Amino acid sequence: MNREPLRFKNGKFKIMLIGDLHEKYDMHTEKAAEKVEDMHALLTKAVEQLNPDLAVYLGDNAWADDKMRMRSVISRILYPVSVKDIPFALVFGNHDRECGVSLEEQTRLYNEHDNCYLYNADDSITGCGNYNLLIKASKSDDNVLNLWFMDSNNLAENRELSKYDWVHQDQIDWYRKTALELKEKNGGKVIPALHFQHIPVPEEYELLREAKPYERLDSVPGHGKWSNKNYVLKETVEGYLGEGPCTPCVNSGQFAAWKEIGDVIGAFFGHDHMNDFAGYVDGIMLAQSKTAGFRPYTDGCRSGVRLITIDENTPENIHTKMYHFKDFGLKSKSLSPYMQNVSDRQDLKLKVAGALLGSVAAVATTAVAVNKVSKNKK
Ligand SMILES: [Fe+2]
Ligand SMILES: [Fe+2]
Structure with a gap:
């Protein structure tokens, strides 16, 4: 990866999150063409109206059983972003390793596009696509903001402990080492950072509270070790809880490392297609971006993208908002009239x-x- 550095523009840096597209080569299953049209309509409208400086695909991105087909699917999901010359980065999700093309090969295919900022910083650690991107000031080479991207891996080896795997210790060690090096180069001050990852951290459950009996219809059952209780969002949390967060049941210490280093001000996740809440745990924003696609399970016309805006003068403050398909006034071609409403x-x-x-x-x-x-x- 040898691209122009990313920069703030007119005092702002805007990141558009694209969650769980689950796009695949097959165009023969029912309403496949309409689903792709809906996904393109959403991303095209979002890019036009939100004008992001960077698009981030949050994992479970693309599926194909060979390299040639994967190249085609990748071009399909990138089209609305690439046609406007918008730089993009991504993390891989659990389903991205279920196809016939390795993550290393997928990384090469994404890098055939000039606007790609995905790379793998250290081949010796677990996963693929662990890296960071520094965002420079509008009018100088000062690093104002840092973006972390981390592979949250696939399913856990020991399913009795947890269905989903977690970020491994060697990945956390790489984060800690790199963050401390950046701090040293920055005169001993940490650079405010945003973190992007497919599978959320278990601390998301701290944004929820147990539902009261009369809240039954508004609540969702938890996942894994939380599955014996029903939850709603705490009153201080914005957005929508559509399903119990499918986090690992084992706490890897990743969140604790963010707190220890003190650079991460917000972490953004995909994986749970119907969740789009955002709230703070110990001063760190944890936010979900639901699917932007129509191929996977969704909740009707509420597929959407999340926009994050960072101000160059106050980079420690996060402004973020979800934009749903229906909010753009779009009419779905793949959903029934009932599901649209x-x-x-x-x-x-x-x-x-x-x-x-x-x-x-x-x-x-x-x-x-x-x-x-x-x-x-x-
Ligand atoms: Fe997914
Ligand atoms: Fe996933």
Whole structure:
């Protein structure tokens, strides 16, 4: 990777997150073309309106069973970003290693595009695509912001401990070493940093609280060792909880390392297609970006992208917002009219409301019938 350094523009640096596209070579399954059209419509509109300085694909990006087909799928997911010459970076997700093309080969294929900033900083550590990118000031070569990208690996070796794997100790050691080197070069001051990774850290559960019995319809069951309880977002957390965060059940100490070094101000994750909440744990923002695609499981027209804006004068403050397909006024070609308007828990609530109305109507009909019978008796 030998690209021009990334820079703040007019005092801002804007990053657009693209989660879990799960794009694949196959175009023959039902509504495949319409799903790709919807994904392109969302990304094209988002790029036009949000004008990001960098797009970050958050993993579970592309699938194909050989190199030639993978090249085609990669071009397909990059098209709305590349056509506007927007630089892109990415992390790999658990599903990215389930195809016939290794992550190292995928890295080479992504790098066939001139706007690619993905690289692998250290071949000796676990995973592929562990790296950082420094963002320079608008008018000098000062490093204002740092971006970390880390491979959260696949499934855990010991499934009794956890379904999903975690960031390994050698990756955390690489982060710590590199962050301290950057600090030293920066006159002993840490450079504020954002972290991007596919599978979230277990600390996301600190953004949730156990649901009260009357909140049953608004809550979701947890994942793994949290699965015996139902959760809702704490009142201080913004956004939407569509499913229990599928984090590893083992805490690798990654979050503790961020706290120890003190550079990471926010960490952004994919993996959970219906979650788009953002909140703070011990002063570090943990935020989800839901799927921007229509191939994987979604919650209707709420596929979307997350925008992060950092101000050059106050890089320690994060401004972030989700933009959903429906917010752009787009009309889906792949979703049914019903799914375009209601989905997920809205859908469930409507069904429950329908059932309740049905019961009320049944009671009213019975009451009328009884009344008629009584009148007839007279
Ligand atoms: Fe996914
Ligand atoms: Fe995933």
